[in-house]
Amino acid sequence: MSGIYIHIPFCKQACHYCDFHFSTSMKKKDEMVLALAKEIQLRKNEFANEIVETIYFGGGTPSVLENSELKFLIDTVYENYKVSENPEITLEANPDDLTDLSVRAESRTIFENYREIGINRLSIGIQSFFEEDLKMMNRAHNSAEAIKCLQEAIKYFDNISLDLIYGIPGMNDEMWKQNIETALSFGIPHISSYALTVEPKTALKKLIDTGKIAEPQDEVASNHFMILVDTLQKNGFIHYELSNFGKENYFSKNNSAYWLGKKYIGIGPSAHSYDGEKRGWNVANNSLYLKSIQDDILPIETEILSxxxxxxxxxxxxxxxxxxxxxxxxxxxxxxxxxxxxxxxxxxxxxxxxxxxxxxxxxxxxxxxxxxxxxxxxxxxxxxx
The missing domain is CATH 1.10.10 (Arc Repressor Mutant, subunit A)
Structure with missing residues (x-):
């Protein structure tokens, strides 16, 4: 089993806590999609003897791409690799993109369009159902959009994961329990949950340093984690990875492959790859990535693992x-x-x-x-x- 990860380095706005590679400018989006497809083609020999069982669109915010752009990239994978009969194809998405009427084509919903091009798993970045948390983190969606997108998504998708963040300053135990219960009320079969961490050079770090936001407390995060584990296990979830909980048969195949040491190719700026012996990472700069790919040069550094x-x-x-x-x-x-x-x-x-x-x-x-x-x-x- 092998997987292909495709990094979409664009976001509508920067979340205060995020240190992933992305740009809030969409000017080079069309150019980037073409470059991603070209890198997929350039690297096909790396997987000449491999069967691709997972395709994962991560970011950034992959749901900022048009349906036609996602289809183009999926088709490019199929044209250049041996893909299994029923691959897991995951799209990370933000609630505002899934509830924005402007992304609907005629009478078809965005979810129907996703299914038509082969996407069969959604990973939705909810983070919190509380308005004050979303504003503090500078998320692009609001609480109403979080609820609305899940109400719609479950009509069309069975395999859905959502993200929740715990240990947020000002979030007490009852609020955290309410977040979990709200997520469970939709029958979602997979939840990924992370403690709010303060990374260097992020807006959150600056806000904490200037006293505008309180620093997250380890004791609070630890307590929230124990509440999370206890509640989800009582509701039939398997705690199969530190930050991931899934019902039986709903573990993330893509992420499980990472943890089990399987091979994968990372496409796009900042994306990582692993072939069992060496690890590689693409340049984390959109302009340098684009220029390199246009010159038929893979912008990747590699390290042989001892x-x-x-x-x-x-x-x-x-x-x-x-x-x-x-x-x-x-x-x-x-x-x-x-x-x-x-x-x-x-x-x-x-x-x-x-x-x-x-x-x-x-x-x-x-x-x-x-x-x-x-x-x-x-x-x-x-x-x-």
């Missing part, structure tokens, strides 16, 4: 997922030196009941889940070759 790099990545992704870290795989793939090191480093977390070992698999306990990233960093092998 054994320690691969071990560290497996520890990080394994601990974040229900699949855990296989001690047998550590020994077979990396050797007894790495297994001995892991057992030694993990002992304090075993003693503190933050991780446990069952069937030769290392996993975080319920108490350790929120601390997964910190635990993983302590298990990393730092004596790099």
């Amino acid at each position: 054994k320690s790099d691969r071990y560290n990545e497996y520890i990080m992704t394994g601990l974040r997922t229900i699949w855990g870290v296989s001690l047998e795989r550590i020994e077979n793939e990396f050797g007894s030196e790495y297994l001995d090191y892991l057992n030694k480093q993990a002992q304090k977390f075993l003693n503190d009941e933050l991780v446990y070992i069952s069937d030769n698999i290392l996993r975080p306990t319920a108490k350790g889940k929120f601390l997964t990233d910190g635990i993983a960093s302590d298990l990393f092998y730092l004596n790099l070759e």
Whole structure:
């Protein structure tokens, strides 16, 4: 199984917390779509022996593209790669794009148009159903649009994921519970949820530094996380990755492939790729990306992963997922030196009941889940070759 990720580097406006690569100017959108298609063509030999099972439009905001532009890119993938009979094709979308009457063609809804071109999974960036939260984060949609887009989406799509953010300053436990309950009321089978984080060089960082917004508190985020896990598990969701919850058969195939170390190609500025041995990343600059592609040059830097790099990545992704870290795989793939090191480093977390070992698999306990990233960093092998 392999996947293709297509980065759409445009947004209507900048969310205060976001540090992803995007532009709020749409002037080069037409040029970018052509360049994305050309990169898809230029890289087809990388997947000559692979079957593409997932196509994922991420961003930025992919829903700013016209239906014809999305179809053009999907068709280009089909023309240049071996695609499975029933691939998962995901579109990240914002509620305002899904409720804007200007994007409807004649009497057909935008959802019918998406389905017609092959999109079969929507990932909708709700973040919060509270107006004050959306304004604080500078989201492009409002609470009414969040509700309306979900009311419409569930009429046409079964496979829907929505994003929620917790740990927002001013959001108490009851508000967070209400956000979760509102999401559940639509019968959505997948929820991705993240703590609000303060990244350098973002508007949120500046607003906090100037005292206009309170800094998110780890204790609040931790409590919200425990509420989230408890509520969703009681409602039949499987907590299959630290930030992702899905009903059975509704896990994200695209993202699961990342966590399981499958191959993928990242198309577009700032997109990352992985082939099992090396990782690559495209230049995070729209103008430089466009010029390079127009000159038939792939704007990509690559890094050959050392054994320690691969071990560290497996520890990080394994601990974040229900699949855990296989001690047998550590020994077979990396050797007894790495297994001995892991057992030694993990002992304090075993003693503190933050991780446990069952069937030769290392996993975080319920108490350790929120601390997964910190635990993983302590298990990393730092004596790099």
